[in-house]
Amino acid sequence: MTDLTHRIAAVLREDVRALSAYAVPPSLGMVKLDAMENPFQLDAELRTKVSRAVASAALNRYPDPRAGELSRRLREVMQIPAEAGLILGNGSDEIISIVTQAVARPGASVLSIEPSFVMYRMSAQIAQVRHVAVSLRPDFSLDLDAILAAIVQHQPAIVWISYPNNPTGNLYPDEDIAAILAAAPGLVVVDEAYNIFAGRSWLPRLVDYPNLMVMRTLSKVGLAGIRLGYAAASPLWIEQFDKLRPPYNVNILTQAAAEELLLHMAVFERQAEQICAQRSELSGRLSELPGVTVFPSDANFVLARLPDAPRVMNALLARKILVKNLHGAHPLLSQCLRFTVGTPSENELLLAALIDAL
Ligand SMILES: *Cc1c(COP(=O)(O)O)cnc(C)c1O
Numbered sequence: 001m002t003d004l005t006h007r008i009a010a011v012l013r014e015d016v017r018a019l020s021a022y023a024v025p026p027s028l029g030m031v032k033l034d035a036m037e038n039p040f041q042l043d044a045e046l047r048t049k050v051s052r053a054v055a056s057a058a059l060n061r062y063p064d065p066r067a068g069e070l071s072r073r074l075r076e077v078m079q080i081p082a083e084a085g086l087i088l089g090n091g092s093d094e095i096i097s098i099v100t101q102a103v104a105r106p107g108a109s110v111l112s113i114e115p116s117f118v119m120y121r122m123s124a125q126i127a128q129v130r131h132v133a134v135s136l137r138p139d140f141s142l143d144l145d146a147i148l149a150a151i152v153q154h155q156p157a158i159v160w161i162s163y164p165n166n167p168t169g170n171l172y173p174d175e176d177i178a179a180i181l182a183a184a185p186g187l188v189v190v191d192e193a194y195n196i197f198a199g200r201s202w203l204p205r206l207v208d209y210p211n212l213m214v215m216r217t218l219s220k221v222g223l224a225g226i227r228l229g230y231a232a233a234s235p236l237w238i239e240q241f242d243k244l245r246p247p248y249n250v251n252i253l254t255q256a257a258a259e260e261l262l263l264h265m266a267v268f269e270r271q272a273e274q275i276c277a278q279r280s281e282l283s284g285r286l287s288e289l290p291g292v293t294v295f296p297s298d299a300n301f302v303l304a305r306l307p308d309a310p311r312v313m314n315a316l317l318a319r320k321i322l323v324k325n326l327h328g329a330h331p332l333l334s335q336c337l338r339f340t341v342g343t344p345s346e347n348e349l350l351l352a353a354l355i356d357a358l
Pocket of ligand 1: 090091092093094117162165166191193216217218219220224227228229
């Protein structure tokens with residue numbers, strides 16, 4: 001070992017050295033159907049409006065640390081209950097990390113229902129909080145008894161619920177989430193990253209549940225590039241989480257762009273409708289392919305089980321189509337690929353490539 005590797009080994013946490021970084025595959029020149037991005041570009045008129053808003057931002061100054069104007073617009077456009085507190089993040093990934101750090105006491109645990117979004121587990125590892133995973137049933141429905149038993153046993157400080165769930169695409173029954181809220185000793189976070197495609201939300205119920213936090217992001221709406229996530233909960237929770245938030249975490253370009261874009265949410269609503277129509281089309285056509293099982297989705301992606309998913313994934317790569325291989329990620333996801341719904345022509349390319357590969 002060189003001097004430097006010795007030095008790094010001597011000062012860095014062992015668990016940090018053992019981590020692998022969040023992997024993002026190269027995508028230049030690919031049909032990109034791996035990351036639930038919105039496939040539509042903004043039209044020229046809206047781009048001009050955003051450019052103007054960004055051009056007039058005071059780049060020499062730190063941004064408004066509380067993002068006051070942006071918060072007001074978010075509250076109005078997203079109909080966040082007036083009684084709720086609101087925290088903004090550099091993506092909702094940052095909010096997951098902040099909330100996890102806040103509960104990281106010795107002996108604390110957090111619970112998520114797997115397979116689900118990997119950042120719940122990763123943030124727990126990084127904050128050195130014990131992570132408890134409760135498995136979904138093989139049909140991806142909630143195993144409520146198992147969740148309630150794990151809550152009693154582990155008393156998790158946070159329960160993470162992805163709603164709809166990434167990567168399975170389904171929503172969970174209201175009564176089940178209500179039962180989890182009633183049983184959980186700490187905070188229950190309903191992560192509504194895919195809300196615009198799902199049409200069901202726990203946001204209006206924040207007032208009824210003091211231990212509920214509803215988290216969302218503009219990423220899947222169609223603005224993954226600007227990095228803006230937000231979460232609403234009782235101001236008593238938000239006040240505490242705000243102490244861990246880096247003071248200027250939402251930069252001035254994001255604030256300026258988002259303030260303008262939030263005036264045009266109808267554009268994204270229409271795109272979401274098109275994406276949902278394409279989702280039905282894609283799901284229907286996928287299910288006609290030999291040996292393919294398609295799972296119902298309320299999000300902008302479709303999970304499918306195929307004969308030899310890793311081989312199919314490679315065949316798609318050879319045709320410059322990037323999808324997410326989930327085989328090996330969790331036992332319930334064996335032979336599964338996740339397809340982000342693209343434009344009609346991207347979906348046609350995908351289907352043609354799949355027909356060839358199968
Ligand atoms: C994509 C995703 C996020 C992260 O969104 P960012 O705001 O881009 O950080 C959070 N939760 C779920 C379930 C997701 O799929």
